[in-house]
Amino acid sequence: MGLITNLRSSISRAASTLFADAEPKRIGIYGPPNAGKTTLANRIVRDWTEHGDAVGPESHIPHETRRARRKENVEIERDGKTVTIDVVDTPGVTTKVDYTEFLEHDMEEDDAVRRSREATEGVAEAMHWLREDVDGVIYVLDATQDPFTQVNTMLIGIIESQDLPVLILANKIDLEDASVQRIRNAFPQHETIPLSALEGDNMDEVYDKIAEYFG
């Protein structure tokens, strides 16, 4: 990227940070498929909004979320202050989608093909949001899985290159195989917070950090 373009983008980002007090920051929940992004989004919204409607359906089948969904004006209270954010739940990012994998989940071929097409559109949409429309990122990883994947390396690199604040969450610590340290070792330049979005474990620290990073 050229010097002028970089300068323009930095100035524009700085200006939007300075003058955006009236508007809540849009915080994108990113990560690979099946990391628990929607489970986390639903927990945040249920914990902090009056009606507590779900952001989207949760499922163990990959690519359940195939559209980015935004829940506006989520007010999180910490230490007497209120931090207002828009929560953007995004489809899991991948570099490949094979419809035959959905057939293993007892899906008919037509449904599997349709799901894979929607999944590819969702990933493209998530990448577009990341480049254009989010002010910060919560990066969710399944702590039972190897974090040293190319998708994680690329996405964290993309987030860093945009100077977006990022909070890494090591999810699924309620499972026996979870290793938070493995995630800390993979991304030592960022803080990693353990949690179980499903069980609600360690959510207080998660909310403290959300307020600290995005408030």
Next chain:
Amino acid sequence: MAEVKQPDGVQIDLISGERMEGLASMEKIRMILDGVREGNIVILEEGLSPEEESRLIEVTMTEISPDEFNGIEIETYPSSDSGKSGLFDRLMGNDSDKKLTVIGPANRIETLHKDETLIQTLVSRR
């Protein structure tokens, strides 16, 4: 008509940093995806910028088609100094993340092992 026998092998395109330098982002992405969709393994001497990687994922997604193209497998060495380059370095274009990158069709390339100094991949024939 006489049947033309296709060679049974894997084509590897090694693309130098110099060749990529003069190309616009979309030209780079097109060159990579055209090669990969023909079944080739594309190796970039200096890799892509984070912005270009983001667009590569996006364009790849738009081209995935059932039974025809499942997407790509891509590997670079993990960045050892990620996050250390400051805003000034990036403003001045001092990207420290130029790393050898291997890209291939997802149905033909499988990563066996990866660490900070070694990438081992298995490439299957057509």
